Amino acid sequence: MTASPRSGGERPTPTILGVGAAVPSQLITNADLVARLDTSDEWIVRRTGIRERRHLRETETLAEIAAAACTDAIIDAGCSAAGVDHLIVATITPDRLTPGLAPAVAARIGAPSAGVLDINAACCGFLYGLDQAAALIESGRARSVLVCGAEALSRITDHEDRATAVLFGDGAGAVLVGPGARGRGIGSFVFGYDDTLADTLYAEREGPRLRMAGQQVYRHAVHRMTEAAQEVLAANGVSAEEVDYFVAHQANARIVSAVADALGVPHEKVSFNVEWTANTSAASIPLALAAAQREGHLQPGSLVAMVAFGAGFVWAAGLAAWKDNMTETTRSS
Ligand code: ACO
Secondary structure, rough: OOOOOOOOOOEEEEEEEEEEOOOEEEEEEEHHOOOOOOOOHHHHHHHHHOOEEEEOOOOOHHHHHHHHHHHHHHHHHHOOOHOOOEEEOOOOOOOOOOOOOOOHHHHHOOOOEEEEEEEHHHHHOOOHHHHHHHHHHOOOOOEEEEEEEEHHHHHHOOOOOOHHHHOOEEEEEEEEEEEEOOOOOOOEEEEEEEHHEEEEEEEOOOOOOOOHHHHHHHHHHHHHHHHHHHHHHOOOOOHHHOOOOOOOOOOOOHHHHHHHHOOOOOOHHHHHOHHHOOOHHHHHHHHHHHHHHOOOOOOOOOEEEEEEEOOOOEEEEEEEEEOOOOOHHHHHH
């Protein structure tokens, strides 16, 4: 990965300093779904790779879960919430239409002077947030930016439709981005969209329920994520072999597998976290990053490639050197 466009000046290197995750306490296994839908554990596992998912309880809010993930990320980074300059929350399922989720999350974690912003880019929201965070750090306009992907997809799932009810889950993941020592840090990203296919995957404002043409979404997801991943590797001057870990949007293990195979990435370097989370849209990549760190797949300096695809259609890909060149100074700032 090249150091450009930062190498010419004194601009800080944006770096992921910490990661966190949180899921609701209510566990929904495939057996729970089999008990009330015409489906089977065998079908769900074979077609999607999903074994379980979490759903918010009536008494829980998404802000609580998102705040827990953010606090986890701040602790992992060894930083303080009070120093957070911006909180970017990617979600399509905020607790209310307005206000967004970010102010409630910032208040809960104790970040009184943070800029607070929600973004909606469906399953790509986290990668858009990460790119924005990197730009804020790189430009020197901020020194500490939290990026959180948080979803309560159970609120917009048609729980009577077996074709979609088995696919979605709730949860939140977050990373803290700050200036690292001069190194690879967060590289450049690529983005794309095709709004001619917007009706293939959508939810209307009234009585919102996710609707999708599964097979079409599947085909486009494989194609676009493969292409975006290839583009982002080329843009950063990195080969697929140099990538230490690969995190694709966790919608379906078969999609992840097909993209990895097309890129020539061996499966032991690939996240299949969908098994435990189902599809959590904007939360899926940070949840997978947290799991990867917990399981020892990500070490400081590991090169991680991330790619997502979702409603829009919108796709995105990015590359980051994990906690690259963190210094004691950045950790304590
Ligand atoms: N249990 C049992 N049978 C089922 C179920 C179920 N839960 N759901 C569908 N079936 C049946 C269908 O009725 C169909 O039966 P038929 O052959 O008698 O007509 C059969 O299984 C096959 O259905 P397909 O839709 O062809 O199954 P497919 O292998 O395509 O898998 C799936 C469906 C899992 C939805 C897949 O198409 C997929 O993953 N699509 C992409 C989803 C995605 O990526 N969404 C992305 C973003 S959404 C977001 O992130 C918010």
